Amino acid sequence: MELTCSARLLCHESGLSFLGHARKLNLAPKTRQASAATTRVYRAPSAVQQSAKKESKRARRPENVEGEFYVDHTCIDCDTCRWMAPTVFKHSNPQSAVYHQPESPEERLKALQALLSCPTSSIHTERPPKDIKQAHDSFPIPVDADEIQGVYHCGYHSESSFAASSYFITRPDGNILIDSPRYSENLAKKFEAMGGIRYMFLTHKDDIADHKRWQARFNCERILHELEVQPQTECVEIKLQGQGPWNFLGPDIDLIFTPGHTRGHVCLHYKKGNGVLFSGDHLGGDESSGLELSANMAITYNWYNVNILLESLQKLLPLEFTWLLPGHGRRRHFSSLEERDVIIKEFLARCRVLISN
Ligand SMILES: [Zn+2]
Structure with a gap:
């Protein structure tokens, strides 16, 4: 994918690099055009609406297989979980997803290490993991x-x-x-x-x-x-x-x-x-x-x-x-x-x- 010059510059100046951010930044020119053409009044969403939106972003992506671990919609496609726990996570356009639930203790530890390393906290378990301290200590x-x-x-x-x-x-x-x-x-x-x-x-x-x-x-x-x-x-x-x-x-x-x-x-x-x-x-x-x-x-x-x-x-x-x-x-x-x-x-x-x- 080729980034526009403005996206490159914004990435560069903000210190944010790579695909996920670039995609978001590429939306900017469209927004500017719309606001220049007319003056519109936007109502801020209510606290209830905001909370519902946040919750839906944190919901399980349908691309995940059934089971305890899952990735939500806030994933920025950074690849971290996929290389840290390659038998559990894979790329499933346009983000990561669980394709195999961990079975062995080693697989589970790697999945928890990936969960703790995810920069956007986009990996979850259905229940609080009792062995999370062991993962932190690793x-x-x-x-x-x-x-x-x-x-x-x-x-x-x-x-x-x-x-x-x-x-x-x-x-x-x-x-x-x-x-x-x-x-x-x-x-x-x-x-x-x-x-x-x-x-x-x-x-x-x-x-x-x-x-x-x-x-x-x-x-x-x-x-x-x-x-x-x-x-x-x-x-x-x-x-x-x-x-x-x-x-x-x-x-x-x-x-x-x-x-x-x-x-x-x-x-x-x-x-x-x-x-x-x-x-x-x-x-x-x-x-x-x-x-x-x-x-x-x-x-x-x-x-x-x-x-x-x-x-x-x-x-x-x-x-x-x-x-x-x-x-x-x-x-x-x-x-x-x-x-x-x-x-x-x-x-x-x-x-x-x-x-x-
Ligand atoms: Zn760099």
């Missing part, structure tokens, strides 16, 4: 406890960053929160027990969510490139300047300047195990189950310059990483650096064809 979730110990997915996605994933790294030189989850005291207590947050690294301006609350709770130093600073992030403690790479966080971490999605986007390269790239919105996997990378995300949801994004990608090829953990898009785990390079080069070629058409 965050942050290890990404791969064997290969990259100490790397976690935070969950609790925020609507203000259109459900971007955020991550937590525990390490002797200071724990790092990468992009901002929705503030949750449950999660804060877990972070506290794991040694707190020393730094909060923000990949770019879109995925900052509750950065102020996390900073106030842990007194951590926030890091953001100066080109990404806006009024709400003027207060960040460390503003990166220039084109990096920056390695002041320790020998295990490099910050890589990757403009393209936005002007001052930065990725974090963690050199543990076979390496992890926290790619923000620069690069992410496609919703398909293969290893394909998402050209749609790179081209359609681009707020600065696609050609510059593709140039920045060249900087990533010499780095060692087999894990790709994005803000938006699916995570990817490549079996080798060779496989990763083939996938990235195929992605580059596909993007070049798409933008030349």
Whole structure:
């Protein structure tokens, strides 16, 4: 889907990105035309009408299968539940729906983790789940406890960053929160027990969510490139300047300047195990189950310059990483650096064809 320039601008300025918001924003010109043509009086709906409307939006979508879990009409189609609990949730135009009720304890835990991570609280159970505390306690979730110990997915996605994933790294030189989850005291207590947050690294301006609350709770130093600073992030403690790479966080971490999605986007390269790239919105996997990378995300949801994004990608090829953990898009785990390079080069070629058409 191609966004109009005005929709792109609004998405960009509001910090709201991606499809769900864009659809809503595209309605704006029509509304303006109508109000310019005539002066009309609109009565505010009564409290009863408002409450009924709200209730119907929270009703079960008919696309859900029968059973305890369901998705309501407020879903913003962000994909979070579908990758967190793929055996339970699927895309059912134009939103998510439950296609299989969880049966095993593992399936149920994943469905509850998705329920807690849904940025719009659009997932429900017919009765209050008795095991919800167990689900809260399961965050942050290890990404791969064997290969990259100490790397976690935070969950609790925020609507203000259109459900971007955020991550937590525990390490002797200071724990790092990468992009901002929705503030949750449950999660804060877990972070506290794991040694707190020393730094909060923000990949770019879109995925900052509750950065102020996390900073106030842990007194951590926030890091953001100066080109990404806006009024709400003027207060960040460390503003990166220039084109990096920056390695002041320790020998295990490099910050890589990757403009393209936005002007001052930065990725974090963690050199543990076979390496992890926290790619923000620069690069992410496609919703398909293969290893394909998402050209749609790179081209359609681009707020600065696609050609510059593709140039920045060249900087990533010499780095060692087999894990790709994005803000938006699916995570990817490549079996080798060779496989990763083939996938990235195929992605580059596909993007070049798409933008030349
Ligand atoms: Zn973004």
